[in-house]
Amino acid sequence: MTRSPVNHSVFYRHSNGKCIHLVVYVDAIIITGSDQEGISQLKEYLFSRFQTKDLGKLKYFLGIEVTQSSSGIVISQMKYALDILEETDMLDSRPVDNSMDPNVKLLPGHGESLPDREQYRRLIGKLNYLTITRPDISNAVSVLSQFLETPCDFHWDAAVCVLSYIKRAPGQGLLYGDRGHSQVVGYCDADWAGCPFNRRSTSGYCILIGAYVA
Structure with missing residues (x-):
């Protein structure tokens, strides 16, 4: 993962036309992207080194509510x-x-x-x-x-x-x-x-x- 030069809380990886983005805020992490296999591997890596819990799809983060449907993300x-x-x-x-x-x-x-x-x-x-x-x-x-x-x-x-x-x-x-x-x-x-x-x-x-x- 490469740390963003404009926001040190954001990390990303681009490979084979796919991407992974990771955002860290204190003890909360958001992972998203088009590389599903890479995301699974990243989660396993984090689980093996930190005491973390997968909360599933993002619903609430820093006062921002997230709703996902077939129409997109609100x-x-x-x-x-x-x-x-x-x-x-x-x-x-x-x-x-x-x-x-x-x-x-x-x-x-x-x-x-x-x-x-x-x-x-x-x-x-x-x-x-x-x-x-x-x-x-x-x-x-x-x-x-x-x-x-x-x-x-x-x-x-x-x-x-x-x-x-x-x-x-x-x-x-x-x-x-x-x-x-x-x-x-x-x-x-x-x-x-x-x-x-x-x-x-x-x-x-x-x-x-x-x-x-x-």
Whole structure:
């Protein structure tokens, strides 16, 4: 196995057109790939040297829920999303259709300074992790991340709007379908001088490899 140069928790092996990928996090291991015989041999090797247990197909890992079916693999963070809503007392909130009001332009110092800045920072940090399976909130979370130093009540209200949007479909995630190839789809956009205080453009992109919003 070769250790990935960009992530030292990831190991891989490519041979004869097949691959094996191994991910390690503390005491948890994920093994996947197209080389089934090689995966079996790797498991036997690990079992012979470490006290390990095969838990079968992956279902839950680091807050990410994994469901496998004939349509493909769906990853979502429903429990994680519901935990955020519960922590912020938003479980009974009214769902909204957009993660951010397009007519609202947030500015530094917009409104009264929040008495508990750490609450805002914790929330944005959790929403950042949720974007792993929810690219639809990436833009809103990116905008809100610009105000971590001195968040105000208007910024908090915008964050609450994101939570109300999540409440609309907390189990939404990504579907990785098996179509016999890795289809790569890319999207990019820019708002062209959309920043109201320095007139800079905000651009963004999203690359999906065999994945669709589910």
